[in-house]
Amino acid sequence: MQKSHVALALGITLLAGCASLPPLFQGAGLAVADGRAELRVRADVTQAAYAPQGLAPSYTANDVDHVALSLYKLDGNTEIPVTGAGGSALILHIPKANLSHPISFSRLKPGTTYRVKAEAYNATGTLISATGTYVDVVVTSDDRPTMATLKVKLLGTRPFDGQATASGIIVTPGGVVSSGSFDVAFLEEPVTTFVGGYHNGSFADGATSSARFYNPSGLLFDASGNLLVSDTDNNAIRKVTPDGVVTTWSSLSGYLDKPMGMTFDNAGNLIIANNRSTIIRVSSDGTVTQISDGGAGPGAASPTATSIGFPKGVAVDAAGNLYATETFNTIRKVTPGGAISTFAGYRDGMYGGFVDGATSSAKFENPQGLASDASGNLYVADSGNSAIRKVTPTGIVTTVAGSYPTKASGFVDGATSSARFSSPQGLAFDKAGNLFIADTGNNAIRKLDLQTGFVTTVAGGYFAGSLTDGSTSSARFSSPTGLAFDSAGYLYVADKSNHAIRKIVP
Incomplete structure (x- = not known):
């Protein structure tokens, strides 16, 4: 032969x-x-x-x-x-x-x-x-x-x-x-996998692809450039170094119950929203304190009670006030002195709504992620209404993108009133003041230009996909949730159902 x-x-x-x-x-x-x-x-x-x-x-x-x-x-x-x-x-x-x-x-x-x-x-x-x-x-x-x-x-x-x-x-x-x-x-590949992925949800520390997560949801960068990940179904906070080495913050293990949103307060303390229990504060020396009571049902808690029911997203404004979304369709506020009140929404049980106006009459449905801009406006991923809402410092709620007043989901780019989302969750601002949105139900990352009022798709889209890197149009996500920008302007995505952290080139 x-x-x-x-x-x-x-x-x-x-x-x-x-x-x-x-x-x-x-x-x-x-x-x-x-x-x-x-x-x-x-x-x-x-x-x-x-x-x-x-x-x-x-x-x-x-x-x-x-x-x-x-x-x-x-x-x-x-x-x-x-x-x-x-x-x-x-x-x-x-x-x-x-x-x-x-x-x-x-x-x-x-x-x-x-x-x-x-x-x-x-x-x-x-x-x-x-x-x-x-x-x-x-x-x-x-x-x-x-x-x-x-x-x-x-x-x-x-x-x-x-x-x-x-x-x-x-x-x-x-x-x-x-x-x-x-x-x-x-040039770098537009969308890559930073750590985790290519597996079912599990738990392992290590470098890049050897690390394992289980439905990660919240992301936050610390002052040293490390990425903190709320690894929700592992009940853990993970730290990822800039070169992709993953470790677990083991001292917090007894204080976590389905952690989701995270932020830093103005003193540098880490705030963590435990969706199944309380909001906690972690000081620089590792001391953990409880900010709110957890999980009380709406019938047992008035708007002035100390409970924040099943918190999800958290954000801090320039004055040091902490805001949290709760399952009972409201935005709660915690002052630096610890006073808790309802900032926006009507805490009327499990029934939400879609109403703009003064904070006392405005209604949300299953609000998730929060982000505060330099002017003190609070932006809300109103997941149940598939809309992005804004709450001004004076207490006026408006819909800045999505279908209002009729609740309609979809996947449409365009002007804010015609743009459509599907159950958005995570929010993050870039250095230019554009608002990026984890459009969870559409498996996409969207950008809202607040100057032009135009919504565009940054990466992914429509259907859930296996973990796929590549161009912004060919990359695939599966239920993306948390977002965070690093100091160089790269966008990181908690790709929840792919159990991975993704990276998008600016």
């Missing part, structure tokens, strides 16, 4: 110009000016492809030291090398360690075709792949991405019976053309 040899495939994912996207993710796109288009290349080691070879050295993916990418613009069938700032042909040598990071070619002019070629080399500079593989990529006049795969075949020696696979994929229609010099930058 004639010997043939394995050709391992090193997949190169290309992102550029116009998308052929499923209807779910199609949009109008933004027009791209000349010299403004961008091409992104992402390399991943993929399953082997096969190609017949003569006697040849054996190479595997472990032998790859770097991949050389060269870029050409096409004039008919003629390849014209793209040059860098110095005028020489642009050839990028991508180290193996960076193959998982997208490469960005910018300053492109939309309108014609690029051809990208790739070759693999070992540490001695020996070519260890077949030559001549390429992909033609399209950039049109808008900024929606397209994707293709280029296989770089490595020579191997495992015999098999079969035929060689095709080495290239042509993406049609379209094209790109260069304009001036090129900038090259390493």
Whole structure:
């Protein structure tokens, strides 16, 4: 039998110009000016492809030291090398360690075709792949991405019976053309898994993917850049270092009963809402005190009672007042002196409503996450009404996004009055003052621009999915809840039903 040899495939994912996207993710796109288009290349080691070879050295993916990418613009069938700032042909040598990071070619002019070629080399500079593989990529006049795969075949020696696979994929229609010099930058995957995931809910400390969570819901960054996670169904508060090492705050184990929302007060104490019991305060020396009575039913607790029934979300304003959502459809307020009152909503039992107005007459239904802005306004994820509400410091409640006064859920971007959500829970502000929303029922992350009053989808959408990283349109979440921004502007998501913490590039 004639010997043939394995050709391992090193997949190169290309992102550029116009998308052929499923209807779910199609949009109008933004027009791209000349010299403004961008091409992104992402390399991943993929399953082997096969190609017949003569006697040849054996190479595997472990032998790859770097991949050389060269870029050409096409004039008919003629390849014209793209040059860098110095005028020489642009050839990028991508180290193996960076193959998982997208490469960005910018300053492109939309309108014609690029051809990208790739070759693999070992540490001695020996070519260890077949030559001549390429992909033609399209950039049109808008900024929606397209994707293709280029296989770089490595020579191997495992015999098999079969035929060689095709080495290239042509993406049609379209094209790109260069304009001036090129900038090259390493880019991060838009949505990644920071820690946890890829498993059923369980409990384990450790680094990144070895850590385990069980329905995490609340997120909060401390002053040192550590991410605190309320690991709800493990009854634990977990700490994640910036490099992804997860540990458990063991001294709190006797004080936690379904922890959900967290915040810091103005003295730096950690506030934790135990959904099945009380709100507690944890001082910097680890001392734990109880802020409220827990769980009393609405029939047994008047609006001036010291109970906060089954608390969920918490937030602190600039004056040091603590606010908490409770299951009985109200927002409760705790002053720095410890006085507890109903701040907004009508505590009339388990029956909520959807009414704007003064705090005493306003109604909510199953309010969840809270966020306070710099002006002292309190924003509420009104989950049961699938709306985002605002409570001013003077006590006026308005609906800032969602269907009002009729309760209607859905998944619609647009102006605040036409935008639709489905059981939103988590809220967080970015540095620019935009409000980000964990749209739990839609398995999506949404953004509300409070200046323009427009709602857009940041990542995910519609249906619950297995834990999937990638572009913002292809990434999948399953019941996202808590949100938190780090100091660099990255958004972290408690992907509850995937038992993971996700990270979104700003």
